[in-house]
Amino acid sequence: MIIDTHCHLIDEAFHQDIEAVIDSALKADVRQMVLACCDETEFPQIVALSQSYPDILFSTIGIHPENIAADIHQQFDTLFGALAPLDGNAPSDAQPGIVAVGEIGLDLHWDKSRLDDQKEILRMQTEWALDHDLPVLLHIRDAMPQFLDLCRTTLCPMASERSKQLRGILHCYSGNAEQAKEALSLGDFYFGIGGTLTYKKSLVPEVAQAIGIERIVLETDAPYLAPVPHRGRRNEPAYTADTCRALAEILHISAEEVAQKTTKNARNLLKI
Numbered sequence: 001m002i003i004d005t006h007c008h009l010i011d012e013a014f015h016q017d018i019e020a021v022i023d024s025a026l027k028a029d030v031r032q033m034v035l036a037c038c039d040e041t042e043f044p045q046i047v048a049l050s051q052s053y054p055d056i057l058f059s060t061i062g063i064h065p066e067n068i069a070a071d072i073h074q075q076f077d078t079l080f081g082a083l084a085p086l087d088g089n090a091p092s093d094a095q096p097g098i099v100a101v102g103e104i105g106l107d108l109h110w111d112k113s114r115l116d117d118q119k120e121i122l123r124m125q126t127e128w129a130l131d132h133d134l135p136v137l138l139h140i141r142d143a144m145p146q147f148l149d150l151c152r153t154t155l156c157p158m159a160s161e162r163s164k165q166l167r168g169i170l171h172c173y174s175g176n177a178e179q180a181k182e183a184l185s186l187g188d189f190y191f192g193i194g195g196t197l198t199y200k201k202s203l204v205p206e207v208a209q210a211i212g213i214e215r216i217v218l219e220t221d222a223p224y225l226a227p228v229p230h231r232g233r234r235n236e237p238a239y240t241a242d243t244c245r246a247l248a249e250i251l252h253i254s255a256e257e258v259a260q261k262t263t264k265n266a267r268n269l270l271k272i
């Protein structure tokens with residue numbers, strides 16, 4: 001079986017046919033899907049959808065760096081304040097079915113003016129994840145040096161203060177092999193590989209070879225970034241199977257081994 005560790009099934013692209021989409025995923029042996037949360041408006045919808053598919057769909061909670069509000073502290077309180085207070089409860093007590101805090105991170109692709117706010121809300125959300133013993137689902141775009149720096153100076157020390165290790169997925173990994181190695185020296189990270197692996201001139205195959213299967217998890221980021229041969233159309237979790245086959249070819253192992261090992265990695269991290 002295969003796990004899609006990152007998709008956006010509450011996106012309006014799926015409003016008409018969500019049942020069929022989940023059905024084709026199951027038929028393609030994609031039996032579990034993690035719903036990435038981008039802000040406080042998405043969270044209730046994600047929880048509602050995942051509750052209609054227990055053991056198949058899983059919720060996350062988080063504020064995407066491109067979705068930060070003018071007042072990040074108020075936004076943080078709106079989303080996380082509705083849950084149980086930080087009293088050492090298990091995440092399942094705070095809100096059933098949350099498997100990670102995400103997608104959170106840094107994005108300097110379009111707007112570079114709010115890097116300080118992006119860093120601060122990433123720190124706050126990572127702290128919440130550590131206090132609830134949850135992994136983080138990271139969105140890092142054009143900001144790997146800044147992210148590694150924040151890990152070194154702030155996030156990792158925060159984890160060690162709690163005698164924990166920072167753990168999570170670098171979703172849609174677009175850094176280089178050297179940066180992946182550095183991330184692994186700082187925390188317990190896995191690298192999310194999706195459709196971009198299959199694109200012409202993509203650097204992801206080379207990076208995936210350097211990282212190795214023991215640290216890779218599969219994802220779609222559906223409805224975005226469909227893998228070849230579906231490129232340009234709506235992406236959906238069933239296509240994780242296409243990425244699985246492409247990765248098998250690149251790593252010179254069988255698709256079964258890719259499925260088995262990436263599923264084991266995702267389970268280790270997300271406890272699903």
Ligand SMILES: [Zn+2]
Pocket residue numbers: 006008036103221
């Ligand atoms: Zn995403």
